[in-house]
Amino acid sequence: MAGIIRPVKGTRDFYPELMAQRMWLYNRIRAVSESYGYQEWEAPMIEALELYAAKSGEELVKEQAFVFPDRGGALLTLRPELTPSLARLIAQRARELPRPIRWWSFGPFWRYERPQKGRTREFFQWNIDLLGSASIVADAEIASIGAGLLAALGLTSQHIVISVNSRRLMEARVADLGVRAEERPKVFRLLDRLDKLPADKWAAEGTQLGLSDQQLAGLQLLMQDREQWRSSPELTAFFDTCSALGTREWFDFDPTIVRGLDYYTGMVFEARDRDGEFRAILGGGRYDNLVADVGGDPITGVGFAMGDVVVQLVLEKYGVLPKLRAAPADVLVTVFSAELLPASAALAHALRAAGLRAELYPEADKLAKQLKYADRLAIPFATVLGPDEVAESNVTIKQLASTTQLKCVLTAAPQALLRLRDGAA
RNA sequence: GUGCCUGUAGCUCAAUCGGCAGAGCUCCGCCCUGUGGAGGCGGCUGUUGUGGGUUCAAGUCCCAUCAGGCACCCCA
Known part of the structure; x- marks a missing residue:
């Protein structure tokens, strides 16, 4: 049977068993999302390339998106993420949508990457967003929904930790070290890689960015200070709200979480298994300038995305994936x-x-x-x-x-x- | 884009030092002509990813190529 045409690299075939798992995940996502009063929505899976030019990271569009011309020559993209589409839908009806806007979505996305464990070229992603509220309660609610889903899937805070940080706090602390505003995005990216690079290489890159030895030492201290959230009204309010929402046990302050994407403006968070075996299960944060960046009226927002691939691996590892053997007939x-x-x-x-x-x-x-x-x-x-x-x-x-x-x-x-x-x- | 590993039956994998390509599972038939799971017996299935080289002899060694997996990068 050498004649069978192979599936496209990085795609998965959903035999009925796998499809049952996917629907199980979808149904849990829907139940948790709806329990917080969020509405389901969906966007096209092909979009104009320009939609992503405005904001997504350079690499995401130029190297990780499937781009192709239509018959008229216009460049189209298989959506690599949902947030730009969300910004467009919000911007188109900014005046008529009652605020706050609470929306969720679950659908396929494509990224042209080298597939490996926990990463495919075609994957499904849950997106959930709350727009039109700058309150920290919104941040705590969104993050708590993430915890709520993990619980609904059978995981506990013994398995998973959701690490939380504040871009605002980090901005202030980095500014205290004398780093100018325009250099901070690069410094954040450097911080993101502190535990990924050997110490000497990390220091060398820092020096290349124009940081003094004193500043580099200050940054390292910053990354080790696990108690600094107590001085942040934003973070203390976040944790207090999570306590009230019953999800406090899932969250830890972690100064090393800064997230790669440039558009986050406040709280950022990501969920991982406590052993750190897999990449992040979900990640997100506050993005107060995003809709304005695509040409709409300014509106605040907070949200996150969760791919189906990593969570599947985590569920398997902890043995909580249900054996779905639903008979097709009675x-x-x-x-x-x-x-x-x-x-x-x-x-x-x-x-x-x-x-x-x-x-x-x-x-x-x-x-x-x-x-x-x-x-x-x-x-x-x-x-x-x-x-x-x-x-x-x-x-x-x-x-x-x-x-x-x-x-x-x-x-x-x-x-x-x-x-x-x-x-x- | 960079690096490492692996390609043998539909699936999972053996094959010693280079010496006749095998097993389990699946499937089909029978034991059992109106009754499934277990068991027994029998049967089908291969250009060993592809192309070249070395050799009396290559699944095995060498080169190239393709495919897959894993790690980096980035991110869900």
Whole structure:
């Protein structure tokens, strides 16, 4: 079978089992999002390239986006992220949307990267945002929703920590060290890599940015000060609100979290497994200038994104991924012979009309084979309609798990099966 | 874009020092002509990723190429 065309690099095939997992994740996301009063929305999956030029990181667009011309020559992009689309939708109806705006979304995204563990080229991402409120309560609510989902998936704060920092606090502390405003984005990126680079290389890069040895030493001290949040009204209010919202245990202050994206203006946070084995499960923060940057009226915002790939790995690691073996049907209607196929088809119809999920075997075949099929699909019941049953206007109902079977009047079969199904469940 | 590892049956993998390409699972048939899971017996499946080189002899060694995985970069 060398002739099978391989799937496109970095994509995943969702066989029914995997699809069930994806829908399980989606349903949990929807339940948690809706429990906080957020509305689902969706944007196009192809957008004009210009939409991303305004704000996304240079690398994200130039090197990680799928870009292609349409037949007229205009450059289109398979969306690599959702936030620019969000900014557009908000900007288009800025005056009419009641504020605060609470929206969530779950859909596919594409990035042209080298696939590896926890990273694919096609992935699904949950985005949730709260716009139009500058209150720290909004930040705490968004972050708490992230914790709420992790809990809904079966994880606990023993497994996961959501690390929190404030760009504002870091800005002030870095300014105290004498770093000019225009250099701070580069300094933040340097801070982001403190634990990723060997000490001497890190210092060399810092020197190259024009930082003195004294400033570099100051930055390192800054990264070690785990208690400095106590002097930040923003962070103390954040943690207090999380306490009130019942999610405090998930959060830790971590000065090394600054996040790579330039558009964050206040709180930033990311969730990781406590062993630090995987990359971030989710990440986000406050972005008060974003909508204005794409040409809309200024509106504040806070939100985060969570990809489906890493969270899947984390769930597997901690063994909390449910074994989803949902049977596709409640009952398999077997076909005894070609002559009796219409009778079986009619039975299947009657079962469906009664609200049962009934699967009709598509042809006459050995009963052994048909029952084996039901067994492999975990279908709990099977009906047998052979000459004996037809002669008596009966049908045999077999419960596969218990290997028991009973005969009942054909017309009573739907009710009997409903009772058996609901009794079994 | 940089580096490392791996390509053998539909799937997971063996094959000693270079010496006849194998096993388990799956699938199909039978044991069992109206009843599934377990068991027994039998059967199908291969240009060893591709191209070249060395050798009496290459899955095995060498070169190239393609594909996949992992790490860096970046990020969900």
